Amino acid sequence: MSSGIMPPVALQMSLLLFFALGGYLLASKINQSAVVGEILLGLVVGPSVLGLITYTDFVQAIAGLGAVILMFVIGFEFKLEDLTNIKYGVIGLVGIIVPWLGGYLTAIAFGFGTGSALFIGTALTATSIAITANVLKEMCILDTEFAKAIIGTAVIDDILSLLTLSITADVAAGTVSLVDIAVVIGKQVGFLVILALIGIFFVSKMITQMDHSSIAKRYPEFVFIFAVMIAFLFAALSEFVGVSAIIGAFIAGVSFNGIDLTHSHDIAEGAEYLYIIFASVFFVSLGILVDLTALTAPVLIFIGAISVVAILTKVIGCGIPARLLGYSGRDSLAIGFGMSPRGEVAMIVALLGLNLSLIGQDIYASIVVMSILTTVVTPIAFRNWLFKAEVAACRWE
Amino acid sequence: MSSGIMPPVALQMSLLLFFALGGYLLASKINQSAVVGEILLGLVVGPSVLGLITYTDFVQAIAGLGAVILMFVIGFEFKLEDLTNIKYGVIGLVGIIVPWLGGYLTAIAFGFGTGSALFIGTALTATSIAITANVLKEMCILDTEFAKAIIGTAVIDDILSLLTLSITADVAAGTVSLVDIAVVIGKQVGFLVILALIGIFFVSKMITQMDHSSIAKRYPEFVFIFAVMIAFLFAALSEFVGVSAIIGAFIAGVSFNGIDLTHSHDIAEGAEYLYIIFASVFFVSLGILVDLTALTAPVLIFIGAISVVAILTKVIGCGIPARLLGYSGRDSLAIGFGMSPRGEVAMIVALLGLNLSLIGQDIYASIVVMSILTTVVTPIAFRNWLFKAEVAACRWE
Secondary structure, three states, rough: OOOOOOOHHHHHHHHHHHHHHHHHHHHOOOOOHHHHHHHHHHHHHHHOOOOOOOOOOOHHHHHHHHHHHHHHHHHHHHHHHOOOOOOHHHHHHHHHHHHHHHHHHHHHHHHOOHHHHHHHHHHOOOHHHHHHHEEEEEEEOOHHHHHHHHHHHHHHHHHHHHHHHHHHHHHHHHHOHHHHHHHHHHHHHHHHHHHHHHHHHHHHHHHHHHHOOOHHOOOOOOHHHHHHHHHHHHHHHHHHHHHHHHHHHHHHHHHHOOOOOOOOOOHHHHHHHHHHHHHHHHHHHHHHHOOOOHHHHHHHHHHHHHHHHHHHHHHHHHHHHHHHHOHHHHHHHHHHHHEEEEEEHHHHHHHHHOOOOOOOOOHHHHHHHHHHHHHHHHHHHHHHHHOOOHHOOOOOO | OOOOOOHHHHHHHHHHHHHHHHHHHHHHHOOOOHHHHHHHHHHHHOOOOOOOOOHHHHHHHHHHHHHHHHHHHHHHHOOOOHHOOOHHHHHHHHHHHHHHHHHHHHHHHHHOOHHHHHHHHOOOOOOOOOHHHHHHHHHHOOOOHHHEEEEEEHHHHHHHHHHHHHHHHHHHHHOOHHHHHHHHHHHHHHHHHHHHHHHHHHHHHHHHHOOOOOOHOOOOOOHHHHHHHHHHHHHHHHHHHHHHHHHHHHHHHHHHHOOOOOOOOOOOHHHHHHHHHHHHHHHHHHHHHHHHHOOOOOOOOOOHHHHHHHHHHHHHHHHHHHHHHOOOEEEEHHHHHHHHOOOHHHHHHHHHHHHHOOOOOOHHHHHHHHHHHHHHHHHHHHHHHHHHHHHHHHOOO
């Protein structure tokens, strides 16, 4: 009977999946990415509009699993060489500085104090890799040169903006030295390099050997469980060191790129099914997180301003370095727009600021809506402008 | 970055999967079912021995998902006709009454009061379908005649023992009339019949049509999300009516038996991958739930007695009716042993009794250990005695 095992779980899960399906229908109606449909539907059914579902611990936990699985699957399509390009480091760095300045100055111009302006600047720094990568995947352009640039840059950008966030919090809390900052940067970069080396030179070999062991011959699901365990382990280790969990999951995915199995279930195929269910729920949950009730007329004006700044500073801050580094005009624009979605990253920064009482409900809601707008813009720019032909030819499988 | 989404989730998930892998290795070492290995390993790493993991809300939630997915996948292998056999009703009814009496009388013989004895009797009634079905599946004998009898009977047994539980709780709490009992029975049976009819005559047709819609052609994952949503929806509805969630998930799975899809991802294949991850975690969690510290010498004697009674009363209470109804001697024994695992069902009954202060920690721990012992006995009886030849020929895929 097992019904005693937390009654509402089944109900919450069925609701989340039901809303995900609604998101697909909405996306199909407005001819947008399924991601956009899911976030918008999550917003509509969430507490601020219909109130059919709230962001419970369960929703949060499932969304957390979804984010890890999503980046694990995205990782399959990348090799180490795709990520160690110096160009990405340059684009990532400039693409952090320009939005930070843009956000800070806009906030000051609107009369906010330094503490709030610091948080708004930080909220504008980090790209939501999860959303961008999913949009690229859905449009069948994940294996293009500029898509690799976007992901590679976004990974670097993610590390840099996490640093920005911890520095911002430190600045807001008290003093911070250049030495502290250097130590944090060194620790995190060193950790990621070690994790990647372990994944690529050790775990991938281990999986190949394991596939020929008697245990894999007896239990063809063993290697698949092992692979998913590694995804969550790398995610957990990354979190422990202060890097984002999804970066760890991504590195785990990269480690499994191109592994051929004889006796075991296919890792990529299995992960894709986990992805279908849990990534959908993740995107719906992003919409549920939003509370629209704090929006008044002056707040809406600020949202308009900050959203335009958010997009322009990424298009300029990433697009111009990309162009200077030799990418074509269209690819540079695509990199700029591809780096624009802020998604859950900005929301988390905003939540931290709210919890520290450094920003009010108005700025909190502004950052959240800005992050949704920037997230919706990328698929629109890609679908209806930059990659119209590619989208028409694509049927995601 | 999304790391802010509940930090410990990735760590807990990686630990659970790590322990599941350990369970496979243990099972392989002692030549037992993977289920037994996972439960035993959960017990060892759980709070009562090593304390490496506890039964958190997250573990509970994931185990709940696992139980639903497990029964959904088991359902795929059944048709409606497999479940509407009057024989199963007879075996199920006798197979509830005999263990109930056996448990009650044993408890009285050991000097326990009426309240405690009522709970012990109830804890002995319900078979853990999840465990039995998984053992049968793992041994490649899920499509045999007696396996169908076990599952069909276990479903009926599950409904009947839920009724027993609610009656026991009512008796313990105050008065209860025969009319009340009749109403509950009527409501639950009626609900399950309606759910099965909706699933088989409506949802399955809907899926076939949906597969040919433009949305499925554009998004081949749409139908799969829909199917999983239905599994959780049926589970949630069942829980709402007071029937076990996993019975609802099972009926959803039965509804999808034999559906052929053209444009969409394969439902059975996808569900199998979800099953690999979440059923493993479910079985590990059953072990984690156990607290062994309450076990003293007199308690251990009682556990021995009650465990023997638990197995014998199912072997007799189900095996004899089965033999009388025309099953072979071996099949009747298999049905008796197949109905023996109490698993999470007894644990939930025990938890309820503990919460109502009707039983103490000693009886609680006894019921839990009894349920593990009965769960371990079935695979052993099947593997090393009744189906030695079949197991040798089987390689689960």
